[in-house]
Amino acid sequence: MNDKTFLAELDAQSRVKQEEFFDHIASRLQRPRQKTAPIRTLKGAPEDWDRYELSLEARITQFVKHWELAGGHAHRLAAMKDAVLLIQDMVRHTGAKHLIMQDQPELEPIQTALLRTKEELQREEQQDINLTIWNAHGLDDAAKGWLVAAAAQADIGITAAHAAVSYTGSVVLPSSEISGRTVSLLPTMLIVIIPVLRLKTRLGEVLRPMDEWPLAERPAGIHFVSGPSRSADIENDLTIGVHGPGIVHALLIEEA
Amino acid sequence: MLMSIRADHSTVQKTPDSVKGRAELALNNEFLRRAVKFTTERLKSGKLAAAEEHGNWEEWRERGRQIRLHTIAHLDYYLEQFVNNARAHGVHVHFASDAKEAVQLTMRIAKEKQAKSAVKSKSMVSEELHINHALEEEGIEAIETDLGEYIIQLAHETPSHIIIPAIHKNRHQIAELLSKEAGEDLPPDTAVLAGFVRKKLREKFLEADIGMTGCNFAIAETGSMVLFENEGNGRMVSTVPKTQITFMGMERIIPTLDDLEVMATLLPRSATGQRLTVYMSVLSGPRRAADADGPEEMHIIILDNGRSLQLGDTHFQELLNCIRCGACLNACPVYRHIGGHAYGGVYSGPIGAVLTPALNKNMAEWDDIASASSLCGACYEACPVKIPLHDMLVYLRHRKVEAGRGEQAEKMGMQGFRFIMSDAKRLKMIAKLGRWVQKPFVRDGKITTQIGPLKGWNAYRHLPSLPSETFREQWKQLEQELHASGRPTVHEEIRARMEKLVAARNQSDHMHAGDMARSSDLQAASRLKAAEGERRDER
Known part of the structure; x- marks a missing residue:
């Protein structure tokens, strides 16, 4: 059979x-x-809650606070070029060898810069960087398997957030052809790029519109991530990085 | 049921038959008591702080309750909507009336896939199924990947807390277990131990043929299943293996993602005091044709296993509202003392004390766990969806007594009490007799002997002796003194209220057990009515 x-x-x-x-x-x-x-007369959160909305500045402050309380690192950056510099710096300082990033259009400047860094470091004979771009377009099963294998080996994974929520300190990562689920899961360290205009106050602002997404456009996985992987299973002692990334950086980009 | 749980235990120690027996095992284990107390208190205060910080907690609880009540009252509709939408995403949905059917379905899929190993994230439903046992009998390795679950799997035990399964193990015991697995000595250092598990399980994730998960919520509108977790193992098992099998209790449904905001607010805060768990994953079907990761095949097995018995039962239907947060365990003074294993079933604490007999439809076997409660109502106060667990426990006890399964000694005691108390002269005589009988045992106004029935009480404290004079005997003198000192006047308003109370009491029958149950009957019925009628928005 x-x-x-x-x-x-x-x-x-x-x-x-x-x-x-x-x-x-x-x-x-x-x-x-x-x-x-x-x-149904009642649906979703209490109506009073729906009126809770913070200004952009307050949202940023709240997100940073909650993300850091959960054990994450947050950076407020004026423009994408600052994110590029920060990431290049991280790569040099951590001695990262394997990098994986989504092929999302908003990450294009980082992609270009990292390829440059790779060449520079090769010339300086300091570090040999292996950069994988996650794009499954036209790949066969074997090639797709290699993408997952690359994510499993990666020191750093880089992704852009579809949205973020300040109240819960969460980033929202949907899957697609150019956005792998394992990129935000398997690497030791995760970097999430958040254009601040995508930063909302409440979870409901992100969830409610998703009810309306057409079937064909619904991603297989939507992951809400709120900090580093953690466990308190051994004597209630907090451990970071149990299965998912133990170090997570949120880069808030303030340019429109 | 009881037997099959035993079969899964590979512990050498024989498990006692009653909660009382199991509790004594637990009470004798000093570490367990301290660990449970420490952890639950931290979780409890974390929950209180999180609820406080969020504000309007009562309003959110009520909203959570309303959403759950509405869904359960229309469960057939929402379940069907979920199934249709999940299938549209390519999910293979299956139905299992009981644990046996669910196991059969799982084994058929596993065999077809020629699976050698399965990685599992935490799922209470899979504990109901004892699926690991079934897999291992077929030579398929089943690996628990939640850190706590992995530890207790190595120890061949069952979870003792719904959120922290290995709550009863200390780091030295854990280091010993993991060292055996590692083949080298690991220090009892949390970071080292967790690091070892990360590496070990990473290999398992990557080579496993099947990933098995539970399901916190299923969204009817979108056909999605939702997982809440902190470690990332839930994401692993639902992303890396080719085949995903999800076990879902049939009552896990909520109508929309909009409603998920309420559950996402209540669940993590109630469970661990977090604003949100580190990962909340909304999974809708297997990977799309263009995707490079995610499972190629996704199965959801919807399980009844006694749940439908609660439907239409005025006393227990609200049990299905439970979102498995564990807040009632942390709040329960009895749980804090005896720990989870004493309850003997898959679910422990107040929820387990009600759910286990309810799901197993055999009150007789499980009824003694209904007595493992002080009826203080802390569980109800902690519950994020306001399940009246204490009422249910009273009703369970009532059912037990009605069915003639009460304890003979207790019954005789109650009959004796009624005999003595229903006649003032009789009471007077018995009191006199008691004062005479106690004479040889009284020291300093206390009775310390541990003969016969006094052992249980006097082992930890002393019984005060009967006073030399009863209140009634003192009354004559007291009344005279009162007259002499000038009787205080009773405020008119208070007198009127007291008289009204007396009149009311004379009208109704005196309260005894039957009335108690009837009044809780009424409460439950009115609650249910409010639920079904979809109470008009009160705000």
């Missing part, structure tokens, strides 16, 4: 079983099956 027929058989069984399953729920609730959308 091949994979397709196996799955088709499971799905067929599931569709039979589901009617029994839903009917059972309705009968336990002592009413017929609910086939139309129930009326």
Whole structure:
């Protein structure tokens, strides 16, 4: 039996079983099956909360505070070129060898600069940098596997945030062809670029519009990341970097 | 159920049959008591601080409760909506009426994939299934990847706390376990131990054929499943292996991502006091054709396993509102004393004391855990979705007594109490008799002997002796003194209120157990009614 027929058989069984399953729920609730959308008077967060909105400056301050409280590092930068300098500096100082970054258009200046750094360091014979750009376009399964392998070896992963939330101190990272999930997960250190105009106050401002995203455009994974990977499982003693990146830098870019 | 849990335990020590027996094991373990107390107190104060910081906590709790009530009241609709949307993303959805069916489905998939190993992130549902056992019988290695779960897996134990599974182990015990795994001596240093686990499990993630996860919430509107976690292992198991299998309790649904904001506010704050867990992942189907990572195949197994029994039950339907945060464990004075293993089931603490008998539909076997509570209501106050656990515990006890499964001694005691107390003369006589009987045992107004039934009490404290004169006997003299000193006048208003109270009391029957249960019946019924009627917005 091949994979397709196996799955088709499971799905067929599931569709039979589901009617029994839903009917059972309705009968336990002592009413017929609910086939139309129930009326809702309450939805989402309390209405007062929806009016909570901070100014841009206050959002930035709050994000930095909460991100740092969670153990992350935050940098306020005037322009993308400052981010480029900071990253180049980090690479030189940490002696990072393997870098991986998404192929998102907003990261283009960083990509160009890092390629330059790579050449410079090679010339200086100091560091041999391996830079992987995550773009799965037209790749076969084997090549895709190599991208994941590169992420698993990477010292630093670089990604741009779709949005950020100041109240929870979170960055929002959806997956796509040019934005791998493993880039923000497997490297030892993670750098997230946040253009400040994408910084919201509340989680709801990011989540609510996502309800409306068309099916075909919904990413397979949307990850809300709020600091370094952590655990308190050994005697409640906080440990950083258990499975995900232990060092996370948020770079807030203030130019429009 | 009980037996199969035992079968999973490879511990040599025999587990006692009752909560009382298991609690004594726990109480004798001084470290456990201290560790549980320390940790739960930290979690509890973290939760209180987080709730305080957030502000309007009561309003959020009420909102959380309303969303859960609405969803459960229309569970068939939202579940079907979720299933349709998840399938549209390419998810293979399956249904399992009980643990056995869920295990069978999992094993069929695992065999078809010719899986050699499976990595698991924390899932309480998978504990219900004892899936590791089933996988290992087929020669498939099952690896728990949550740090705490990994530790207790190495120790062949079960989780003792819903959020911190290895709460009962100290770093020396953990170092010993991990050293055996490493084949070298590891120091009892948290960073070193965690570092070892990171490296060890990284290899496992990359070579595993199947990733298994639980599901904190499923979104009906978008067909997404949501995972909350701090370590990143949940992301690992749902990103790296080719096949993902998710176990989902059928009640995990919420209608929209908009509603997720409420749950994302309540859950992490209640569980650990965090603003949000480090990772909140909204996963909608397997990787897209163009993506280079994420699972190629995604299965969601929706499990009933006793949950539907609560539907339509006026007393227990609200159990399905539970979001598995563990706040009631941390708040519970009994849990803090006896620890999680004493409860004997998959779920511990106040929620476990109610959920375990409810899911297992066999009150008789589990009913003694309903007694492992002081009925102080701290669990209800801590609960982010306001489940009246203390009411449920009272009702469980009531059911037990009604079913004639009460303790014989307790029953006799209650009958004796009623016999004595219903007649003043009888009480007087018994008091006299008691004063005479106690004589040989009284020292300094205290009774210290540990004979017979007094052992349990006197082992830790002393029983005060019966006073030489009862209040009734003193009354004549007291009344005279009162007259002599001039009777204080009672305020008119207070007198009126007291008289009204007396009149009201005479009207109704005297409260006894039956009425207690009836009044909690009424409370539960009215709560449910409010839920179903989708209470009009009160603000």
